[in-house]
Each structure stands twice: as structure tokens, then as C-alpha cells.
Amino acid sequence: MTLFDKHRALLDQAVHAAKTREYWSAFPENPSPKVYGETAQADGQAATQAYFNGDFPLQQTATRSWVATEQSPYGVALNVRYPDCAPADLVAAAQAAESAWQALGAQGRVGLLLEALTRIHQRTHEITHAVMLTSGQGPMMAFQAGGPHAQDRALEAIAYAWMAQADIPATAHWEKPQGKNPPLVMQKHFEVVGRGIGLVLGCATFPTWNTYPGLFASLATGNPVIVKPHPNAVLPMAITIAILRDVLREQGIDPNVVQLGLCPRNEDTQALATNPAVALIDFTGSTAFGNWLQSNAKQARLYAEMAGVNTVILESAGDxxxxxxxxxxxLALYSGQMCTTTQNILIPQDGIATNEGHKSFDQIGQDLGAALAALLEDPRVATAVLGAIASPATSERITASAQVGRLVHASQKIAHPQFPQAVLQTPQLVALTEADSAIYNQECFGPVAYLVAVKDGASALTVAQNTLQQHGALTLGVYSQNPAYIDQAVRVSLRGKVALSINLTQGIYVNQSAAFSDFHATGGNPAANASYTNLAFVADRFVVVQRRAHV
Amino acid sequence: MTLFDKHRALLDQAVHAAKTREYWSAFPENPSPKVYGETAQADGQAATQAYFNGDFPLQQTATRSWVATEQSPYGVALNVRYPDCAPADLVAAAQAAESAWQALGAQGRVGLLLEALTRIHQRTHEITHAVMLTSGQGPMMAFQAGGPHAQDRALEAIAYAWMAQADIPATAHWEKPQGKNPPLVMQKHFEVVGRGIGLVLGCATFPTWNTYPGLFASLATGNPVIVKPHPNAVLPMAITIAILRDVLREQGIDPNVVQLGLCPRNEDTQALATNPAVALIDFTGSTAFGNWLQSNAKQARLYAEMAGVNTVILESAGDxxxxxxxxxxxLALYSGQMCTTTQNILIPQDGIATNEGHKSFDQIGQDLGAALAALLEDPRVATAVLGAIASPATSERITASAQVGRLVHASQKIAHPQFPQAVLQTPQLVALTEADSAIYNQECFGPVAYLVAVKDGASALTVAQNTLQQHGALTLGVYSQNPAYIDQAVRVSLRGKVALSINLTQGIYVNQSAAFSDFHATGGNPAANASYTNLAFVADRFVVVQRRAHV
Structure with missing residues (x-):
């Protein structure tokens, strides 16, 4: 039985789910020992720790040195050393692996990748402990977002890549009638050929979730891939890459189909990105570097998720x-260090109608502060929800934000009982006015939310739309009991090309997106030029090369 | 019955054909009166001529003047005046039409476009007489390539656009189990939203065939379109646009969903291309302007077909x-003014084995010259096959090419009995050596072929591969009786990402591609970054905007 046959049922379920967009998940998000095994968590953490203070077991050709680059936000001394390879050597190794990977065909590639993905899943605790330690996420979030949710996104990318390729027949018998003469008859062959090398540039906050889609999409469509993780979050991807290389080797395929490109120096990253053989770049990070890539890596297709400014409109509240x-x-989840976290909360300056009567702008600020305090009161909950601040620059932004408006709810530092060096900070609420667009229309990444006093509900829509047009967003939320107002918000979301969440009051949050159902980013506003995952994310990663001859 | 239901069977057939890639055509290529009607040709030509010396009936908002720009290669005085509108006005009108076009939904748009396409088909003789007079194509070729073949390509684009959108459900009921607690339940909506305005930049030689795919792909995916035809070949697209606007008006849709953007001045074209609202650009033309677009119109997705250098390898011949x-x-068809015409014929310097015995390099040159002479001996055949030279620059290139190598077969000027001002020229054959890559690796558009004496068959493959990498190509041909050699040629085609035709000796030519079966360009080499038509050609022309709320 081929690997494709072995995993066919999983693939078919994934394709079906992506087309219905109903709830489905291949990988359980419940870390319960009953689901993952009694010793899974301890075993996984032990496996992660076994990498510390050593060379990560990754045999890449042409390794020129071993380098440790990670600083854990939890203050854990990782000191894992990774192979540092010259960009030109990585490219040469990828090119050497390219034609065999292409010749494997869509079924061969998809089967192999699904086998690797199931092994990645078996090592969820190991990988996600590395996600936690490198990203600063809380343990539960690291497990879910870094494990099953990321694996679902990987499966989704494989499923779409499969859909895009499955429609192309391997051969066609072409017979054109010629009236009374014999028909013209040709045999045609169609081969899927990857565009070239895929380069996947990861981020510090979601080392697997934001890296898997591009990685698996490029691989499934026939491209060798070089993964350049964020220097601070290498380990989760190093483990992932090692698993992929194991499966490749077992199947007799050159493991250099997937390589770690550590690129500890920026010039190495730039050299890789602009190498003529690099045809695809998946990037999660700053708008500045995204723009640099667009201007300088013109030879490549770019799939970029960059900075955005996410808005929630409070027009009225039913609960x-x-x-x-x-x-x-x-606001509190992972200290607002998600690209989907709300930054601007637009509130009419005269307050809003609610099921508890009229609430003034100031009252809402107080109540949101109180809700934050209540949520984070218990240190065990606080440490789990907040995670650690991943970058000192984020702490600096919190401090600076107190100066730009009226401080409504101050960020507090929290000590982590287990990780004394970790910096944990609760969200800060800062009140602004509609005129402060120069402030609230800039991304202030981290646990800072602006409560913007707008003239009225109509102004809120205008402000939201301007923010969308100028800076883009991954999420938009609206709270309103007025159906006509909701309709207007829908139109703003269509014009601004952003996903809209309406009146979220239960266990779903505007910053969450579920694979197979929610598209993450539309790809249609400045925050991102691509979406997880649709056909556009996969269909241009390969070309079809045909040949034809008379029969 | 909706227009979608009316044309559903045609759409289903087109989708089926695109997936099997077997022979299928929706529109008959035989111009016989039995197929098109006894008076169809005369009526069509009369309709075309009725436009001469007048304002073309196109009521576009904000027309600032009426301008005639066309010079017929046949010397016919057309003097058709078209509305010239300011770029900003075209954009404003397109934006005003945008949301209603989007709200129509995929079914509404596809139904309307199929209705328009059937009417375009009914006016094939009228449109294709305009194609002939503006492009210089011979009448039969103008009819086939400008009519049914272009219409097939339009239908193909609509079919792919439909496939890409049909997989996205309008709504989803999402129910996530929560163990013993009640499930989380959400209702989700998904809307296809076009990326913005589509700009389609046409070429002088194939005013419909190269314009319809981008036009219909952008329209079907929810984008209003501005068509900027080549100034020398406006009339076929003006008629097409008028038909589309008629159908839009009948359906109560703002006709500015499709506009003619004449742009007689280059700065107007550049202003349109770089307008922030222009999100999609389809371009057929020079590499220089294609590169300009890539560098300057960064806000838009670019689908570009540019210059290429097409090669045929003669290794041995069975017939x-x-x-x-x-x-x-x-070489003779339309005087080599096709982007798919072979330019370089690579022949081992010591000659090749054939079914007629060994043929020397010089003999092959003589025989190919003789074959050209035999084909074009009869002036009626010659005028029909060659058509007219569309641009004086092409004639200059023919003259210049005699200086770069040894003239093997000289181009001849032929008088056209019906059109005395038309310039007709037969193909010229020029012998070069392998060392002359500076000459044969440049595009020499028009009826010039280089017979390149290469060291041997292996060298031919190397030369072909270098040409592909440096300059790209739309077609590659190989003649060989050696299966191992064919395999090597296949590998060259896969590496160079170009369609390969093997041993064409019957009524199929390397420069022809059939809709629904042959992909025109792979999109993977410098000659073109997109293909007619695959999912990648349509899937990124729209985004999906979702909204979700608790049930």
C-alpha cells in the first residue's frame, strides 16, 4: 500500500471539510492524557529538553558552522546549536533534490507529506513545548495553536494543493474530427512542475502555525523548501524539518527537499530571498521587510502576512x-501578541445602549478594565493566558502607549512562579479620540488596546474603513443589536476585504480562526496578500508542462 | 429561467472538457455558410464596414473626445473614432459599477457572461473581419483565431473562474463539540469579492484571442474591467465591449462594468496601470513594458505574456x-507574427538521418526553402496564409536579418490583388552557427527563422535549454526518431517549463494551441508569467470575505 493510499481517507475528509467549511479537525486540541497518552506530556517535554546544550541532530550538506540563536522569553537557557549553511549551498542542495521530488508526482508527494504530518502529530508535545519555550506562549495555547491547530493548517494546505493538482489529467487522448477525412489524433501528457525553490520565512510568535501552510503548500506542489525560522524560534521547525527529512530518506528521496536555512545574518536571508532559483516566498513578519521582499525578490511569488490594525466596533450590546x-x-490571550488581536475598540463618545442600560464611554473603559482584572486575578490563569512577552520592544511599546492618550487601565507586570526571568504583562487600555488617527492607525503590537471615542456609530464605520484601507487588518469585530447597522458593517468588511465577527459573546474570539472553516486573512488588504488557505494560496506554486505527439 | 440556467449545459461541457483535456470546442471553426448562415459573411463584413468613418456607438460616461488611431495593415482606411476618456474617469466609473457586479454572485456573473459570449459568437463574421483588417491576419486565420478559437478561450476562462468560485460555499453551519457542554454553534457566510479593477492591455496581432482570457477571467471573478486595446487594433474589442455593455444594460447592471480605455497617449496607460484601484493587469506585449509594469504597477497582480524565443530541434526525421x-x-502562417512561431531551428552541423537518407545542414536549408516556395507558390494561398505585415518594424527586421548570417532563403514581397497597399512578405531563412547566440537568443519577431548549425544533438539540447532559461519561450518542438533523445528533450521542456511538440508532421503545428486541451504558455519561463488557462490564472483574481455570528 502506498503512503497515498494509507492516508487517502484523511485527505478525502480534509477536502470535504474545506469545501463545506463546516466544523472539522483532524487533530484533537484536547491535550488530555486520555487522548495523547498517559506519559505523552512528560515524554514530549523530556524530548525537547534533550536538545538543550547540544547540536541539533540535523545532517545538512555543507554545514559551515553550528550556531545557537534562541533567547527564550521564559528565560530558559536553550543553547541548541543548529547548522548554519551558506545560502548558495542551500540552493544548490535544494536544486539537486528538485527533479526527483517533482517526478514523484502529486500522489507521491501528498502521501509522503501526510505520513510526515501524522508523525509530527505524534510528537505534538515535544514540538509544542519547544513552541512554548521559544515563543513565550502559555502552555495550553502553545499546545493547541502550535500543535493540532497548526497541523490542521498544514493538512488544509496539503488538501488544497491536492485539489489544485488533481484536476489536471496525466494524459489525454485528443481526437479532432476532420469532416470526411480521418481525425487528427494526438496523445498528450501533462506534468505538474514546481516553480522552483520555496523559501519560508517564519515569525517569532507562531513558529509552526504561520510556517506550516507555506511549507506544506510549496512541498505538495513539487517545490523543495528552505525554511528560515525566526532566530528566536528555531527549535519547533528544526524538529519538524528533521521529521520530514526522516520520511524523505525512508522513501529513498533526497532529504534536501526540506532544509533548515538558519541565516543568522540578515544578508544571508536577503541573498536567499533574491536568489534566482527561489521562486516562492512565504513570509510572516514586518511590513517593512515584506515591502523589501516585494521590491527586491521580484523573481519570486510572495505570500506575505504583515502588520495590520484590527478593529472592534461597539455600537450596542445585547449581552x-x-x-x-x-x-x-x-486582549489578554498571549498578551495580545497575535496578528489577529484587536487593537482599536471604537465606541461612540456618548456611550452605547446595552441590555444593562446606557453605558458611557468612560464606564465601558472601566468595565473592560474590570473584566481584564477579573480574568487575570488568579495568577495561575494569568500566567497560562498571558504567556510571556516575546520581545523587549513590546514592553517598550506598552510603556510608551501610556503617553499617547488617557490611561484607562494600566498594564501590570506579573511574576511567573516557575520562570522568574519571564516578563509577563497584562493588557493596557488607552483612551483616544477620533482625531488621534495618527496614533490608532499605526500598529502597536502587543498588549495595548486603544479605546477610541468616535462621534457615533456611523463615524465608527468610517474610521474602521479608513483603517482597513490604509493599514489593513486580519480581523474586524462588531457588536450591535441593530440589524441595519450590522448590514453596514458587513459592507465595510466587503469593501475592506476583512473577515467580520458579529456579536461574539460565547467561547469564540475575534482573534481565533479555525482551519477548514475560517479563512485566515483574505489576502485583499494591506495586512496580507494571501489567505490560509484557498486555491490562490496553492495554484500558482506550480506550472503544467505538456507534451504532445501524433498517435 | 436565469441566464445561468440557460447556459448551464454549455458551462458544464466546458468544465468537463477542461478537466479531461480531450478535444472539445464550443464554437465551430468552419466558416462555411452551412454552419454560420448563407449571408453571414456578407452581413458581417457589411456590419464592420458600417463603422468606418464614424463615431463607434459606445456611450461611455465622461468621454472627453473622439479619436481614430487605427492604421490597417491592409491599407484600408478605417477612420473609426472611439471615445477617449480620462483614466481617472474610467476608474471612477468602474468603481461605481463594482459593488453591484460583485453582489450579482458567481452564478449571476457567469450566466451574464455566457449570454454575452453567445452573442459575440453570433457576430463572429463582423468581429473577425475587424480582426483581419486591424491585425493583418489572413481572412481564414482571422476568422478562426479571432472568432471561435478566441471564443473558446473566453469560455475556458469563464469555466475556470466558475470552478474556482464554485468550491466556496455561500454559508456554513459550524458546530464545534464541547464535550459534555453544549456545542459552540456559528453561522458563517462567505462572499467572493473581486480584487478591484481589472485592466486588460491588448496586442496588435491578436486583438481578441489574447484579450478575451483576461477580460472574461477578471469579469467572472467579480472585477469591473477596463480594456485598453492596442491603438492599431481597437475595433474588434470595441464591438466586443459594446455587446457586453448591451447585455449588462438589459440585465439592469451598470454597463461600466466593462469600458473601453483607448488611452491614445502612453501616459494615460501608465496612469491607469498604476492607479491604486487597479488590482489586476493582463498584458500581452513587449518584455520592456512588461518589466515596467512589474516595477511600477506593484499594487496589481500581473498576468503577462511577453517576448520569447521559440526553438525547434531537428535531430532526425521519420518523414x-x-x-x-x-x-x-x-513559419509562413501570419508571416511568423505569432508569439508561438518558431524562430530557431537547431540542426547538427553534420546533418541528420532521415527516412530519405542523410541530409546535410545545407540540404535541409534548401529543402525548407523549397517547401516554403511550394507552399506560397499560388498567390491565393500565399495571401491567405501570410496575411499582411502588421508593423513596418517587422519589415525592417527582415531586411536586417540578412546581414547577421548566411542568407539561405530570401524573403519575398508579394502583391495582394485586393489590397494594393498591404505589405506581404514570405519567411526568410538565415543560417547561423552555435556561437551566434547573441543573435539567435534575441527575439526577431516576424518571418525570420534562424537555422543554427549546432555541434550535435546533445548541443542542440543545451542550446535550447540556455535559450529557454535566458529568454523563455511559448513553444518547443523536437524531431527525432530516437526515443532516448525524445526523453532528453522532455527533460529540457520540464526544466525550461515549456510545452513540447514531438514529431509534428500532420495537420498540427507547433505554433497552434487548442483551448480546453493545450495550455498556452506555462507561466514558468521568462516569456510569460501566466497560462491560458489554469486555476492560477483565475484563483487570485478574487478574495473570500467571511462573516460569522453565533446562531
């Missing part, structure tokens, strides 16, 4: 308490 | 006479 609770969790 | 005949027709 005020649940609204505050929902927003508080959104 | 030498038929090979010569096939190549002669390829």
Missing part, C-alpha cells in the same frame, strides 16, 4: 457583561 | 518531406 468578558480574553 | 512541409507552414 454587555459577556461582551466585556469576550473582549478581555481577546 | 522528412512532411517535416519540411510542417515547418514551412509554421
Amino acid at each position: 454587555y457583561a459577556a461582551t466585556m468578558k469576550n473582549l478581555a480574553f481577546t | 522528412y518531406a512532411a517535416t519540411m512541409k510542417n515547418l514551412a507552414f509554421t
Whole structure:
């Protein structure tokens, strides 16, 4: 039985789910020992720790040195050393692996990748402990977002890549009638050929979730891939790459189909990105580097997720308490270090109508602060929800934000009982006015939310639309009991090309997106030029080369 | 019955054909009166001529003047005046039409476009007489390539656009289990939203065939389109646009969903291309302007077909006479003014083995010249096959090419009995050596073929591969009786990402591609970054905007 046959049922389920967009998940998000095994967590963490203070077991050709680059936000001394290879050597090794990977065909590639993905899943605890330690995410979030949710996104990318390739027949018998003469008859062959080398540039905060889609999409469509993780979050991808290389080797394929490109120096990253053989770049990171890639890596297709400014509009509330609770969790989760976290909360300056009566702008600020305090009161909950601040620059932004407006709710530092060096900070709320667009229309990444007093509900829509046009966003939320207002918000979301969440008051948050159902980013506003995952994310990663001859 | 239901069977057939890639055509290529009607040709030509010396009936908002720009290669005084609108006004009108076009949905758009396409088909003789007069194509070729073949390509684009959108459900009921607690339940909506305005930049030689795919792909995916035809070949697209606008008006849709953007001044074209609202650009033309677009119109997705250098390798021949005949027709058709016409014929310097015995390099040159002479001996055949030279620059290139190598077969001027001002020129054959890559690796557009004496068969493959890498190509041909050699040629085609035709000796030519079966360009080499038509050609022309709310 081929690997494709072995995993065919999983693939078919994934394709079906992507087409219905109903709830489906291949990988359980519940870390319970009953699901993952009694000793899975301890075994996984031990496996992660076994990498510390050593050379990561990755035999790449032409390794010129071993380098440790990670600083854990939890203050854990990782000191894992990774192979540092010259960009030209990585490219040469990838090119050497290219034609065999292409010749394997869509079925061969998809089968092999699904086999690797199931092994990645078996090592969820190991990989996600590395996600936690490198990203600063809380343990539960690191497990879910870094494990099953990322694996679902990988499967989704494989499924779309399969759909895009499955429609192309391997051969066609072409017979053109010629009236009374014999027909013209040709045999045609069609081969899927990857565009070239895929380069995947990861980020510090979601080392697997934001890297898997591009990695698996490029691989499934016939491209060898070089993964350049963020220097601070290498380990989760090193483990992932090692698993992929194991499966490749077992199947008799050159493991250099997937390589770690550590690129500890920026010039190495730039050299890789602009190498003529690099045809695809997946990037999650700053708008500045995204723009640099667009201007300088012209030879490559770019799939970029960059900075955005996410907005929630409070026009009225049917369940005020649940609204505050929902927003508080959104702001607190991973200390707002998600590209989907709300930054601007637009509130009419004269307040809003709610099921608890009229609430003034100031009252809402107080109530949201109180909801944050209540959520984060218990240090065990706080440490789990907040995680650690991944970058000192984020702490500096929190401090600076107190100066740009009226401080409504101050960020607090929290000590982590287990990790004394970790910096944990609760969200800060800063009140602004509609005129402060120069402030609220810039991304302030981290646990800072602006409560913007806008003239009225109509102004809120205008402000949201301007922010979308100028800076883009991955998420937009609206709270309103007025169906006509919701309709207007829908039109803003269509014009601004952003996903809209309406009146979230239950266990779903505006910053969450579920694989197979929610598209993450539309690809249609400045925050991202591509989406996880649709056909456009995969269909241009390969070309079809045909040949034809008379029969 | 909706227009979608009316044309559903045609759409289903087109989708089926695109997936099997077997022979299928929706529109008959035989211009016979039995197929098109006894008076169809005369009526069509009369309709075309009725436009001469007048304002073309196109009521576009904000027309600032009426301008005639066309010079017929046949010397016919057309003097059709078209509305010239300011780029900003075209954009404003397109934007005003955008949301209603988007709201129509995929079914509404596809139904309307199929209705328009059937009406375009009914006016094939009218449109294709305009194609002939503006492009210089011979009448039969203008009819086939400008009519049914272009219409097939339009249908193909609509079919792919439909496939890409049909996989996205309008709504989804999402129910996530929560163990013993009630599930989380959400209702989700998904809307296809076009990326923005599509700009389609046409070429002088194939005013419909190279314009329809981008036009219909952008329209079907929810984008209003501005068509900027080549200034010398406006009329076929003006008629097409008028038909589309008629159908839009009948359906109560703002006709500015499709506009003619004449742009008689280059700065107007550049202003349009770089307008922030222009999100998609389809371009057929020079590499220089293609590169300009890539560098300057960064806000838009670019689908570009540019210059290429097409090669045929003669390694050995199983039917030498038929090979010569096939190549002669390829070179002569439309005087080599096709982007798919062979330019370089690579021949081992010591000659090749054929079914007629060994043929020396010089003999092959003589025989190919003789085949050309035989094909074009009869002036009626010659005028029909050659058509007219569309640009004086092409004639200059023919003259210049005699200086770069040894003239093997000189181009001849032919008088056209019906159109005394038309410039007709037969193909010129020029012998070069392998060392002359500076000459044969440049595009020499028009009826010039280089017979390149290469060291041997292996050298031919190397030369072909270098040409592909440096300059790209839309077509590659190989003649060989050696299966191992064919395999090597296949590998060259895969590496160079170009379609390969093997041993064409019957009524199929390397420069022809059939809709629904042959992909025109792979999109993977410098000659073109996109293909007619695959999913990649349509899938990124729209985004999906979702909204979700608790049930």
C-alpha cells in the first residue's frame, strides 16, 4: 500500500471539510492524557529538553558552522546549536533534490507529506513545548495553536494543493474530427512542475502555525523548501524539518527537499530571498521587510502576512457583561501578541445602549478594565493566558502607549512562579479620540488596546474603513443589536476585504480562526496578500508542462 | 429561467472538457455558410464596414473626445473614432459599477457572461473581419483565431473562474463539540469579492484571442474591467465591449462594468496601470513594458505574456518531406507574427538521418526553402496564409536579418490583388552557427527563422535549454526518431517549463494551441508569467470575505 493510499481517507475528509467549511479537525486540541497518552506530556517535554546544550541532530550538506540563536522569553537557557549553511549551498542542495521530488508526482508527494504530518502529530508535545519555550506562549495555547491547530493548517494546505493538482489529467487522448477525412489524433501528457525553490520565512510568535501552510503548500506542489525560522524560534521547525527529512530518506528521496536555512545574518536571508532559483516566498513578519521582499525578490511569488490594525466596533450590546468578558480574553490571550488581536475598540463618545442600560464611554473603559482584572486575578490563569512577552520592544511599546492618550487601565507586570526571568504583562487600555488617527492607525503590537471615542456609530464605520484601507487588518469585530447597522458593517468588511465577527459573546474570539472553516486573512488588504488557505494560496506554486505527439 | 440556467449545459461541457483535456470546442471553426448562415459573411463584413468613418456607438460616461488611431495593415482606411476618456474617469466609473457586479454572485456573473459570449459568437463574421483588417491576419486565420478559437478561450476562462468560485460555499453551519457542554454553534457566510479593477492591455496581432482570457477571467471573478486595446487594433474589442455593455444594460447592471480605455497617449496607460484601484493587469506585449509594469504597477497582480524565443530541434526525421512541409507552414502562417512561431531551428552541423537518407545542414536549408516556395507558390494561398505585415518594424527586421548570417532563403514581397497597399512578405531563412547566440537568443519577431548549425544533438539540447532559461519561450518542438533523445528533450521542456511538440508532421503545428486541451504558455519561463488557462490564472483574481455570528 502506498503512503497515498494509507492516508487517502484523511485527505478525502480534509477536502470535504474545506469545501463545506463546516466544523472539522483532524487533530484533537484536547491535550488530555486520555487522548495523547498517559506519559505523552512528560515524554514530549523530556524530548525537547534533550536538545538543550547540544547540536541539533540535523545532517545538512555543507554545514559551515553550528550556531545557537534562541533567547527564550521564559528565560530558559536553550543553547541548541543548529547548522548554519551558506545560502548558495542551500540552493544548490535544494536544486539537486528538485527533479526527483517533482517526478514523484502529486500522489507521491501528498502521501509522503501526510505520513510526515501524522508523525509530527505524534510528537505534538515535544514540538509544542519547544513552541512554548521559544515563543513565550502559555502552555495550553502553545499546545493547541502550535500543535493540532497548526497541523490542521498544514493538512488544509496539503488538501488544497491536492485539489489544485488533481484536476489536471496525466494524459489525454485528443481526437479532432476532420469532416470526411480521418481525425487528427494526438496523445498528450501533462506534468505538474514546481516553480522552483520555496523559501519560508517564519515569525517569532507562531513558529509552526504561520510556517506550516507555506511549507506544506510549496512541498505538495513539487517545490523543495528552505525554511528560515525566526532566530528566536528555531527549535519547533528544526524538529519538524528533521521529521520530514526522516520520511524523505525512508522513501529513498533526497532529504534536501526540506532544509533548515538558519541565516543568522540578515544578508544571508536577503541573498536567499533574491536568489534566482527561489521562486516562492512565504513570509510572516514586518511590513517593512515584506515591502523589501516585494521590491527586491521580484523573481519570486510572495505570500506575505504583515502588520495590520484590527478593529472592534461597539455600537450596542445585547449581552454587555459577556461582551466585556469576550473582549478581555481577546486582549489578554498571549498578551495580545497575535496578528489577529484587536487593537482599536471604537465606541461612540456618548456611550452605547446595552441590555444593562446606557453605558458611557468612560464606564465601558472601566468595565473592560474590570473584566481584564477579573480574568487575570488568579495568577495561575494569568500566567497560562498571558504567556510571556516575546520581545523587549513590546514592553517598550506598552510603556510608551501610556503617553499617547488617557490611561484607562494600566498594564501590570506579573511574576511567573516557575520562570522568574519571564516578563509577563497584562493588557493596557488607552483612551483616544477620533482625531488621534495618527496614533490608532499605526500598529502597536502587543498588549495595548486603544479605546477610541468616535462621534457615533456611523463615524465608527468610517474610521474602521479608513483603517482597513490604509493599514489593513486580519480581523474586524462588531457588536450591535441593530440589524441595519450590522448590514453596514458587513459592507465595510466587503469593501475592506476583512473577515467580520458579529456579536461574539460565547467561547469564540475575534482573534481565533479555525482551519477548514475560517479563512485566515483574505489576502485583499494591506495586512496580507494571501489567505490560509484557498486555491490562490496553492495554484500558482506550480506550472503544467505538456507534451504532445501524433498517435 | 436565469441566464445561468440557460447556459448551464454549455458551462458544464466546458468544465468537463477542461478537466479531461480531450478535444472539445464550443464554437465551430468552419466558416462555411452551412454552419454560420448563407449571408453571414456578407452581413458581417457589411456590419464592420458600417463603422468606418464614424463615431463607434459606445456611450461611455465622461468621454472627453473622439479619436481614430487605427492604421490597417491592409491599407484600408478605417477612420473609426472611439471615445477617449480620462483614466481617472474610467476608474471612477468602474468603481461605481463594482459593488453591484460583485453582489450579482458567481452564478449571476457567469450566466451574464455566457449570454454575452453567445452573442459575440453570433457576430463572429463582423468581429473577425475587424480582426483581419486591424491585425493583418489572413481572412481564414482571422476568422478562426479571432472568432471561435478566441471564443473558446473566453469560455475556458469563464469555466475556470466558475470552478474556482464554485468550491466556496455561500454559508456554513459550524458546530464545534464541547464535550459534555453544549456545542459552540456559528453561522458563517462567505462572499467572493473581486480584487478591484481589472485592466486588460491588448496586442496588435491578436486583438481578441489574447484579450478575451483576461477580460472574461477578471469579469467572472467579480472585477469591473477596463480594456485598453492596442491603438492599431481597437475595433474588434470595441464591438466586443459594446455587446457586453448591451447585455449588462438589459440585465439592469451598470454597463461600466466593462469600458473601453483607448488611452491614445502612453501616459494615460501608465496612469491607469498604476492607479491604486487597479488590482489586476493582463498584458500581452513587449518584455520592456512588461518589466515596467512589474516595477511600477506593484499594487496589481500581473498576468503577462511577453517576448520569447521559440526553438525547434531537428535531430532526425521519420518523414522528412512532411517535416519540411510542417515547418514551412509554421513559419509562413501570419508571416511568423505569432508569439508561438518558431524562430530557431537547431540542426547538427553534420546533418541528420532521415527516412530519405542523410541530409546535410545545407540540404535541409534548401529543402525548407523549397517547401516554403511550394507552399506560397499560388498567390491565393500565399495571401491567405501570410496575411499582411502588421508593423513596418517587422519589415525592417527582415531586411536586417540578412546581414547577421548566411542568407539561405530570401524573403519575398508579394502583391495582394485586393489590397494594393498591404505589405506581404514570405519567411526568410538565415543560417547561423552555435556561437551566434547573441543573435539567435534575441527575439526577431516576424518571418525570420534562424537555422543554427549546432555541434550535435546533445548541443542542440543545451542550446535550447540556455535559450529557454535566458529568454523563455511559448513553444518547443523536437524531431527525432530516437526515443532516448525524445526523453532528453522532455527533460529540457520540464526544466525550461515549456510545452513540447514531438514529431509534428500532420495537420498540427507547433505554433497552434487548442483551448480546453493545450495550455498556452506555462507561466514558468521568462516569456510569460501566466497560462491560458489554469486555476492560477483565475484563483487570485478574487478574495473570500467571511462573516460569522453565533446562531
